[in-house]
Amino acid sequence: MIGPYASHQRRFFSPLDVVLLALLAAMVVWLGPGLIRAGEYRWNWSVIWRYMVRYDPVSDRMRPNVLLNGFFTTIRLSIWSGVVAMIIGLVMGVLASRRRLLARLVTRTYVEFARNTPPLVLVFLFYYFLGQQITAILGLEQWVAAMDPRTARIVTILAAPPRQLPAFVSAVATLGIFEGAYLTEIVRAGIQSVPKGQWEAGYALGLSSRDRYRFVVLPQAWRVVLPAAVGQFISIIKDSSIVAVISIPELTFQGLEVMAATYRTFEIWITIALMYFLLSSICSWGARGIERRLARHVAR
Amino acid sequence: MSTTIDKDDKDDKDDKEPIIHVRNVVKTFGNGVRALDGVSIDIGRREVVVVVGPSGSGKSTFLRCLNGLETADSGEIVIDGIPLDHNRKNRLEIRKEAGMVFQQFNLFPHMTVGRNIDLAQIRVRGASTEEARRNTCELLTKVGLEDRVDAYPAQLSGGQQQRVAIARALALRPRVMLFDEATSALDPEMIGEVLDVMRDLAREGMTMVVVTHEMGFAREVGDRAVFIDEGRFIEIGPAAEVFDNAKEERTREFLSKVL
Numbered sequence A: 001m002i003g004p005y006a007s008h009q010r011r012f013f014s015p016l017d018v019v020l021l022a023l024l025a026a027m028v029v030w031l032g033p034g035l036i037r038a039g040e041y042r043w044n045w046s047v048i049w050r051y052m053v054r055y056d057p058v059s060d061r062m063r064p065n066v067l068l069n070g071f072f073t074t075i076r077l078s079i080w081s082g083v084v085a086m087i088i089g090l091v092m093g094v095l096a097s098r099r100r101l102l103a104r105l106v107t108r109t110y111v112e113f114a115r116n117t118p119p120l121v122l123v124f125l126f127y128y129f130l131g132q133q134i135t136a137i138l139g140l141e142q143w144v145a146a147m148d149p150r151t152a153r154i155v156t157i158l159a160a161p162p163r164q165l166p167a168f169v170s171a172v173a174t175l176g177i178f179e180g181a182y183l184t185e186i187v188r189a190g191i192q193s194v195p196k197g198q199w200e201a202g203y204a205l206g207l208s209s210r211d212r213y214r215f216v217v218l219p220q221a222w223r224v225v226l227p228a229a230v231g232q233f234i235s236i237i238k239d240s241s242i243v244a245v246i247s248i249p250e251l252t253f254q255g256l257e258v259m260a261a262t263y264r265t266f267e268i269w270i271t272i273a274l275m276y277f278l279l280s281s282i283c284s285w286g287a288r289g290i291e292r293r294l295a296r297h298v299a300r
Numbered sequence B: 001m002s003t004t005i006d007k008d009d010k011d012d013k014d015d016k017e018p019i020i021h022v023r024n025v026v027k028t029f030g031n032g033v034r035a036l037d038g039v040s041i042d043i044g045r046r047e048v049v050v051v052v053g054p055s056g057s058g059k060s061t062f063l064r065c066l067n068g069l070e071t072a073d074s075g076e077i078v079i080d081g082i083p084l085d086h087n088r089k090n091r092l093e094i095r096k097e098a099g100m101v102f103q104q105f106n107l108f109p110h111m112t113v114g115r116n117i118d119l120a121q122i123r124v125r126g127a128s129t130e131e132a133r134r135n136t137c138e139l140l141t142k143v144g145l146e147d148r149v150d151a152y153p154a155q156l157s158g159g160q161q162q163r164v165a166i167a168r169a170l171a172l173r174p175r176v177m178l179f180d181e182a183t184s185a186l187d188p189e190m191i192g193e194v195l196d197v198m199r200d201l202a203r204e205g206m207t208m209v210v211v212t213h214e215m216g217f218a219r220e221v222g223d224r225a226v227f228i229d230e231g232r233f234i235e236i237g238p239a240a241e242v243f244d245n246a247k248e249e250r251t252r253e254f255l256s257k258v259l
Helices: A004-010 A015-038 A046-052 A066-096 A101-115 A119-138 A140-145 A149-158 A162-192 A196-204 A209-246 A251-262 A265-299 B059-066 B088-097 B113-123 B129-142 B158-170 B188-203 B215-221 B239-244 B249-258
Strands: A053-056 A061-064 B018-028 B034-044 B048-052 B074-079 B098-101 B176-180 B207-211 B224-229 B232-238
Touching: A046 A053, A046 A066, A046 A251, A046 A265, A061 A066, A066 A101, A066 A162, A066 A209, A066 A251, A066 A265, A101 A162, A119 A140, A119 A162, A119 A209, A140 A162, A149 A162, A162 A209, A196 A209, A196 B098, A209 A251, A209 A265, A209 B113, A251 A265, B018 B059, B018 B207, B034 B059, B034 B074, B034 B207, B034 B232, B048 B059, B048 B215, B059 B074, B059 B176, B059 B207, B088 B098, B098 B158, B113 B129, B113 B158, B129 B158, B158 B176, B158 B188, B188 B207, B188 B215, B215 B239, B224 B239, B224 B249, B232 B239, B232 B249
Parallel strands: B048 B207, B048 B224, B098 B176, B176 B207
Antiparallel strands: A053 A061, B018 B034, B018 B074, B224 B232
16 A cells, blocks of 8 residues: 555654664663672572472472462462352343343443442451451351361362351452452343344344343353453452462462561562463463454354 | 235235234434334235335334334334233244344354254253254255355355345244344445345235335335324335335435435
8 A cells, every 4th residue: 555654654663663763772871880790790590490399308399389379279260250250240241232221231330340449448348358258158167167078178179278268269259359340240241242133133033031041142242251350360360469469379479478477589580470471371371262262253 | 004914825814914013103202302203003914115215314213113223212013912011021023023134134153054043942942952953954955055054154244144044033933023133234245145035035925114215125025004294104005106106295305316
């Protein structure tokens, strides 16, 4: 195409690029001395390895240590929170797409509340208030106390050690409710992206409201919802770090612990940043794959 | 209003009873537009009524009121003895009794042709999968698409999609078929195949209400024609009469523009 943009794009540097490079150079000059002094910092990466894996003399094997365990806890926490958020998002998203005033009022209130409150505040609110209620209603404490060793092992693998289960459940509830608000909006948008004619065809065929959702609308909404929902799951992974404040031994909390013991600030936080980055990029890579596959499906 | 219906079998005992009864139906949209301004008509069994009129005259709204896609503000609609009111069960019965074909086909794009037609049979009529599929194949044979049962809608031409949509609307064995500008979204070369299917249906004695811009087809297949303008039925009469010698000035004026 010939136009003002075409010739512009062929140039290597635009004026904006020059400005950006100049700014970058200025920053290097400004921060340079500090960076050189930081060069005198004595790096000690062996600390990281020690806290990643440890030798277990009983089984004569290497076992994951606190950092790696924190990593696994973050994964478990994210998956459970994601499941809870998805269920909430699905139910609330369907309600939000309905014409009934009450349904819209309930979902609107929920979404606005969850989105306009800092997640950290929500964590405290849920942990000290709702968390106690939830664990009491579920009878979690008694269940944990009466648990046999085999169940305890399964629970430890799937969620958290029995002792930490009540806190873990509160954390999952908090993250699930918080992220569920975003998923509600994603699901609602997905449902509303389905053309009106699809609803009408389902109606004219005598399908019940439930069947219209189940067979006609939701499968089509899914194409819009799925990529966005995976993106939201990445947010869940990152946001899960806030539950460190209620002593869930996830990655950030473990980082704080190791730092308190070793004072190796840079090594620890660089490592933890890389671990979050690894987890998130695997997910966004997966999301891109799903998106591509869905796009192919539509183009058929 | 009583035009003789020269269709063969007359074994239905309540043949004289209208299958569609519409009295003084008014429909106003939220923006204040009065889409239907007190329309009334009785349609007999096996009758084909064609509805013509300028765009925005209320043709589609009238059709959509008949199966409850739009709710009339006032007036009375009875389909095959079932009043269309706020009773859920009645509304469901009417949706089963009246098949509808849309301008934009509205096939379910994520399902195969076969599954599109199976769905309502299984979910609404409670048919088994095999039973539904057998009926589906029969319906597809009827519209000449028996070999496309496993295709997806996007793989079909517009004309084929609309024939599938007709087969789908027939799947619940409705007593009445409503056609909402079924050929308006089609390329000219595909209109014929869809009209052929509709013609066959009329010949078999299906009660049909057809909103259309195909005046030739309307005159040929319609037993009666309704000319609608500004939400009112300006003229109702035998199709040949309405098309060849309309009584009303507005009908003549409209027809002179489109014929």
